[in-house]
Amino acid sequence: MSDAGEHLDDLEVLPPRFFARNALAVARDLLGCRLVSRIGKERVGGVITETEAYAGVLDRACHAHAFHRSARNESMYARPGTAYVYLIYGLHNCLNVSCLALDRPHAVLIRAISPRWGVETMARRRGMPSVIRGEVNPSLCDGPGKLCQALGVDREADGLFLPGADGGLFLARSATSGDYVASPRVGIESSGEFAALPWRFVATESHYR
DNA sequence: CTTCAGATGCTCT
DNA sequence: GAGCATCTGAAGA
Numbered sequence: 001m002s003d004a005g006e007h008l009d010d011l012e013v014l015p016p017r018f019f020a021r022n023a024l025a026v027a028r029d030l031l032g033c034r035l036v037s038r039i040g041k042e043r044v045g046g047v048i049t050e051t052e053a054y055a056g057v058l059d060r061a062c063h064a065h066a067f068h069r070s071a072r073n074e075s076m077y078a079r080p081g082t083a084y085v086y087l088i089y090g091l092h093n094c095l096n097v098s099c100l101a102l103d104r105p106h107a108v109l110i111r112a113i114s115p116r117w118g119v120e121t122m123a124r125r126r127g128m129p130s131v132i133r134g135e136v137n138p139s140l141c142d143g144p145g146k147l148c149q150a151l152g153v154d155r156e157a158d159g160l161f162l163p164g165a166d167g168g169l170f171l172a173r174s175a176t177s178g179d180y181v182a183s184p185r186v187g188i189e190s191s192g193e194f195a196a197l198p199w200r201f202v203a204t205e206s207h208y209r
Numbered sequence: 210c211t212t213c214a215g216a217t218g219c220t221c222t
Numbered sequence: 223g224a225g226c227a228t229c230t231g232a233a234g235a
Contacts, residue, residue, distance in 0.1 A: 090217030092228045145228050
């Protein structure tokens with residue numbers, strides 16, 4: 001029973017208080033939630049299937065480790081629910097949401113979504129076919145850089161307050177609850193003991209199918 | 210299936 | 223100048 005027919009106008013936007021918690025809680029609870037972009041003319045988006053928590057000043061892998069603060073990560077210090085978008089490897093954007101509180105800079109990286117709305121538009125932005133062998137192309141949004149490209153998210157979106165109704169980007173409640181698997185975060189091998197912590201969360205099928 | 214190199218630009222040392 | 227919360231296509235097993 002797929003709920004692919006659910007209408008974008010019926011989605012319940014996540015309120016500011018959803019984000020006023022530590023990154024581990026927010027990262028787990030974002031699984032199954034909807035991420036929608038109306039950057040550009042069409043609305044596109046899907047269901048969040050993978051997140052990572054970056055849990056503040058003690059977390060060596062976090063951009064705000066040891067209270068590091070610069071023009072790049074200023075959004076981590078903004079009110080909870082603020083988009084933090086940065087460029088990685090000179091090529092790809094990564095979309096995060098700030099959480100916890102002003103002086104406690106946590107963030108959740110959204111690593112993957114399951115495409116649901118505007119699949120053709122996302123495929124065009126990604127430069128690949130929307131359908132492969134009768135199924136939605138699985139590589140449209142299954143990575144942090146890929147989903148930003150598909151949703152049209154770049155550093156213009158940095159600093160957007162996602163619970164605000166006027167933005168081109170928002171998060172909305174999950175229609176279902178589901179299970180997840182936790183594992184170490186990706187690409188942070190140089191972060192010492194923090195590299196092994198299971199702060200990456202991947203939704204199981206129960207979330208969205 | 211797997212590994213691997215190259216692309217590319219911004220931040221921080 | 224080094225390193226980076228990545229992605230892709232090509233080559234090998």
